[in-house]
Amino acid sequence: MNLTRRFLDELTTAQLVERLDLALEGANLGIWDWDLRDNSVQFDRRWCEMLGLDHETTPMVLDTWSTLVHPDDIDACYRDIRAHLDGVSARYQNVHRMRHADGRWIYILDRGRISGRDEHGRAIRFTGTHLDVTALEVAEQRARMEERARLQVLTNFSATLAHELNTPLQVIGLAAHELARVVPSTGRDGDVAREALQAIEVMSQRAGRITSALRTLSGKGGLAECRLSDCFMQAADLFRERMEGDGIQLTLADQSGGGAVRATSGDVLRTLVILLDASLRALLAGSTGERRVDLSARVEAGQVLVTCSDSGVPWPLGQEVAGAERMSLGPSELLGPIVAPYGGRIDVVGGEARNSFVVHVPLAETAT
């Protein structure tokens, strides 16, 4: 600290300005300095060049900035500026699109803070920086599109997989049934054969339910009244085997009394799958006492309430979970976009070493 102070003391003002300029240039930052009393703004050379403007001829007024901001973004800019001026936020920050002189839209990370006040404490000066983040924004948009494309491929693959497995499963079921008809009705060989055939029939039916759930999950089909009980069975078909294999008890309690929500069956099943997957991951990360997941549904005040609770590590999952896992989205973030269009919401209820997520969705009769 003392070394820094001594270093700065030894610099002349001109040297300081030069070094600051080098730092700003190195960081590709443009500077704006807004006088709130008359809306004049000093834009520096880099600010202008970022937008393809000539520094010598650029009017140093607020309108220069505001007329170049994308019309869809300007309200959010002023809202964020107001929030800082009112003391709601410690500093102003906003990413918005601005029209470059060559006609394209560029993304600007705009940051600033109050830099001067009058004798009454009123803000009179507001100073900040512009950074061109177009490349970053475009990369993020591309990543989001790629994520959507990957999900689409997985969805299509689920549907194809389900379809391709259905015919072989149908043949296996029929063949087992046909063999059962001709197996000797007495003797040890007959008993063994019947047991084996029954196992084939039961397992092919279970596999059939899984392919049916995969088909539902792949999201074909439009809005309809979905009974919770049907989706509960499908969700259980997808998870029960896995959970039991890990020593986790899955209990289902459908107390919706045949309650239905008006939604695509794919969305309802996706919701249940996300809840159960979150519980499974929390339990695999660690648990306190009994390893169990409880999925229940009930109707309350015109809403269907689906609750999924587990005795696993509380969300967000703790340090003992691998880094990549902690980076992934939690159930609330994943479920929000699915249930919001139906007027639904998610409550997170913690405590007593249990995770509990409650999804509220309007009953079919009351949904709009």
Add this chain to the structure above:
Amino acid sequence: MMAANTMADQMVVSRRRLLIVDDEPTLRLMLERVLTARGFEVHTAVDGEDALARLSSEHFDVVLSDMVMPRCDGRCLLEAMRAAGITVPVVMLTGYADASDWSLRALGATAVLGKPSPVDVIHSALDVACADAR
């Protein structure tokens, strides 16, 4: 179970004619075996076009058809039957559509079953289709 057996016994007597339409030979064969044992007189077609030719010249009591097939699929078959005024009940057995696929029902399918369906479900759907046609 007793009721089903009784119905099966009656069918042996009546020998209703069933046309199975599926492009998968193994499935065709297994359905033929199981439903012959159930008392149907079973005939087969490899796709919708083949089925339509049979339906235009022969009498059938019920059709059990796949959905996805080359040349003329299940939907094409239903549309062609309707256009030709053929009113034989059709049970669809499909790996694609949901069992509640209303568009197939709107085209005249008596029932839409998902693959794989248990044998007793297929039996019931065919029994109901035949009963409704009477």
